[in-house]
Amino acid sequence: MLDLKLIRQKPDWAKQKLAERQIDPKEIDDLLELDARRRKLIIETETLKKQRNEVSKEIAQVKRNKGNADEQIAEMKNVGSQIKDLDAQLEVLNENVRYILVRLPNYPDDSVPVGKDDTTSREERKVMTPRKFDDFEPQAHWDIGEKLGILDFKRAAKVSGSRFVYYKGLGARLERAIYNFMLDEHQKEGYEEILPPYLVNNDSMFGTGQFPKFTDDTYTVLDEENPLTLIPTAEVPLTNYYRDDILDESQLPVYFTALTPCFRSEAGSAGRDTRGLIRMHQFNKVEMVKYVKPETSWDELEKLTADAEEILQKLKLPYHVITLSSGDASFTSAKTYDLEVWMPEQKTYREISSCSNCTDFQARRAKIRYRDADGKLHYVHTLNGSGLAVGRTVAAILENYQNADGSVTIPEVLVPYMGGVTKITGEK
RNA sequence: GGAGAGUUGGCAGAGUGGUAAUGCACCGGACUCGAAAUCCGGCGAACCCUUAACCGGGCGCGCAGGUUCAAUUCCUGUACUCUCCUCCA
Structure with missing residues (x-):
């Protein structure tokens, strides 16, 4: 606000x-x-x-x-x-x-490129060079996953509907390995691990800016008097943790990280990414949230983005960083960096993380303040970033680490998390 | 799910229709070489309007309504906390 x-x-x-x-x-x-x-x-x-x-x-x-x-x-x-x-x-x-x-979006920062959509975003840097596939055509991750028997979209469609998936065996293990790795890394950077509620009330959805404008993108459950919404991102329970609170200056900055499922109805996205793990109604995401003093929030955004990038670098997944244009950034954001990972089959970069400085926009909605040494009250600045979307990370690994024989090599840093497994071959 | 109790300023805690005691904490002063103790004085949340600012005013007793000239106080609804029962992982 x-x-x-x-x-x-x-x-x-x-x-x-x-x-x-x-x-x-x-x-x-x-x-x-x-x-x-x-x-x-x-x-x-x-x-x-x-x-x-x-x-x-x-x-x-x-x-x-x-x-x-x-x-x-x-x-x-x-x-x-x-x-x-x-x-x-x-x-x-x-x-x-x-x-x-309550329906006006945050002001874009002066450093944000002015433009109305994703065609005007600005590339900041490319990191790592995409691998060359000289000896074979890279397969799409859904083909790889289904052939290896680690992803089952068909039965998920039967049981739930489109845009759901079953992970099986080493696929499920890989998902778990990835988010455990991410949580461990973030903990090392000083983020406190949180396991929040996955159902939140309307005040929380308002606090982080999803409501009232974006109710269509969410799933609401329970009766009308006491509606609860399945979180579309852990940002909601993490940022609302201190809703209506007054923090002491000495408590800042606060760093949280959480693994949660995220639920999105994706209304209006019919026809986009209909196959694979890219656009699901339910997916796991490791999120980072920060509460900081206003004067530090721009530095904190750079650090937050670096923390997300660190994950991609350790997984050795090529990516680039873009600054979203003024018209493309989310409602609450003053500035957003998107990390886009290289997807060999599509031969393009796809979003895998979004890191935003929401300045005082959410803090004003959610009444999150701190008292300074003089006893004066100020709104905190809130930031959030994915570190990373887990399903998309699986997709990126399957595609970037695929071999000519259809097997997939496990990134080195994940091997300990896979119980020593170095390759998914599909054999039982 | 059922029964009861509670929710008041940073904390504790009075107040059953006339507009929020008191204590601790906090701030200033006195005393002291200094501190503690003591004494004196002050402030008592956040929010809104007004103002350059001070001042002033409104609002404010979990939240939302209602009754009344007037509500912390009476009525209705509701959230949360605690205790007990029930159920359950």
Whole structure:
């Protein structure tokens, strides 16, 4: 959520920044007009409330002396109904202001390339050179996985539907090896391991910015009075951990990491990545979340991204880093680096991690603050990044480490996590 | 799932219709070479409006409604915590 006071003070700047995110400047004009009416009403109703408080004191005094206060009571009855009326009007205006405000995305940082979609993202660096497949055509990971008997999409479709998968045998083992490896690495970098709830309430979904705009992408369960949503990412329970809390300055920065399943309905993505592990309704992801002081958040974003890159480097998977353009970054993000891993069969880089600095945007929604040495309150800055999407990592390993005979070599760092297995051959 | 109790400022803890005691903590001062103890004074959350700022005002007793001139107090709903029962992994 954006700071309404800042919009009030620098409306032209806000309009320009939000225009980079395809927001019509008229929205800001509407917002400011509603806000002006709102503030005018506040003054009116508070003036009446002050009067009510004063006269009520008089009434109390008169009553104590067994006097007659009928006149004042009649007067206050009138004032009371005026207040009720004005407050009702005010509530409508508050809702209208809020309706716009909670749907405005974060301001893009000045270092973010301006553009409306993924064609305008900026490549920062390429790391490692994709392997050459001179002696055979690289297979798609779903073909490799099915032939090796470690992935079963067909039966998952029977049991659940499309975009689900069974991992079997060494496939399941590989998934487990990967996320254990990732969690261990992040722990070494100072992230505290968390195992959070996978079902969260609406306040949490609002806090991290999924609600109210992106309800369609999620799965909601249970009855209407107490709806819970299956987390689309561990960012939600990790960032809401300190919702409505005031931290002490000495507690910052806080680093969390968690492995969780993620559930996404992927509404509107029909026809994209219909095969394989790339786009699933349920997938595992190791997530990193940080709560930091505002002045450090840009350095922390670089470190966070480096921590995610470290995983790819240790797995020896070629990737590149791109900065998403202003129109392509997520709702809550001021700046996002995507890590895209090389997929040999598609001969292209595919997203495997997304690292964002959300500045104070989520902190303001979720009321996450800290008290400085002078006792003053500030919003923290929150960051999150995948480190990494586990299913996509499996896909990348299957494709990059495949051999001509259809077997797949296990990346060296994972061998200890595979109980010494160095190659998946499909033989039992 | 059932029964009961609770939720008040950083913490503890009063307050059953007249607008939030008190203690600890905290800040300032006195005393002291200094500190502790003691004494005096002050502040008591967050949020909103107003202001250049101070001041001022509103709001505020888990949350949301209702009754009333007036609600921490009465009514309704609800969340969470604790205890007991039931069930269960």
